[in-house]
Amino acid sequence: MSAEIRVAVIGGGRSDEHDVSLSSAASAVRALRGTGRHEVVPLTVRRDGTWTDTQGLPMDAAEAVTVLRGCEVALPLMHGPHGEDGTLAGFLELAGVQYVGSGVGAGAIAMDKWVTKLVAEALGIATAPGTLVTERTAAGYRWTEPVVVKPVTAGSSIGASMVGRPEELGPALRKALGHGGRTLVERVVSGREVDVAVLGRPDGSHLVAPPLEIVSTGFFDYATKYGDQAPFRIPAPLDDVQHKALTIAATEMYDALQCRGVARVDFFVTAAGVVLNEVNTTPGLTESSQVPRMFASDGIAYPDLLSILIDDALLQPATTSA
Structure with missing residues (x-):
């Protein structure tokens, strides 16, 4: 390991949480650069799935893999589908890149x-009593009590609604089903x-x-x-x-x-x-996000939390390319 750990910080992504992911990545980049221990390589995935390099120039997937393989570890901060759901972890594993965070199955x-x-x-x-509703079964679902309607595979409360009256159910289901085609209806x-x-x-x-x-x-x-x-x-x-x-x-x-x-x-x-x-x-990871604030209250400052995550990832068994 070199004196400075070369870290690729990946933000953005194709999900509705693109902007949140950019915020997490930008905050992590600033903090890691201030530690004196990390050489940071910021990478962004645009909403259309295009990778961009540290200068904001587009790269294809093969070029992105080359950049990633030039780093000792990746810090993926793409929240939501096409990132947090194991997609990015799978990409990094196929590329043979060590990375922070959960693997494909957990995500x-x-x-x-x-x-x-x-x-x-x-x-x-x-757990809250709930029902899985799909586009096929939505028309037959009937309101009986206050419920929370939320997409099955979205985060940050995107597409979620509190439904307190029967007439609110239809619009709430349509809203949630617009984010992946399945929704969870749970008792409040x-x-x-x-x-x-x-x-x-x-x-x-x-x-x-x-x-x-x-x-x-x-x-x-x-x-x-x-x-x-x-x-x-x-x-x-x-x-x-x-x-x-x-x-x-x-x-x-x-x-x-x-x-x-x-x-x-x-x-x-x-x-x-x-x-x-x-x-x-892959929870929000700006300095003011919930997780960093929880650890800060216990004496682990934000840059130290990021350093722990990176150091621990480097201790995991090496990821091999396909």
């Missing part, structure tokens, strides 16, 4: 909210929204940051998530029983999905216990 399963529910329920972790859970960040280490241990509570009286939609004043409370005020239950459930999901690097596991804390909402294998 694909966690991005699919319906499959994630099935995994959680197999582990005995509660009455509880506090609490997120847990889990960082798995190469020796199999976990660093679990102090949980974060989303303090919101309304639906935590895209605009609220990425506004100037995100309503977070860190650490979340929890009793010992709640804290233990969240930690156990988060690490069990992390391990069952075979996550690597850092993942954010989102829950509702209810009177009956903890209820899993979803798992994010």
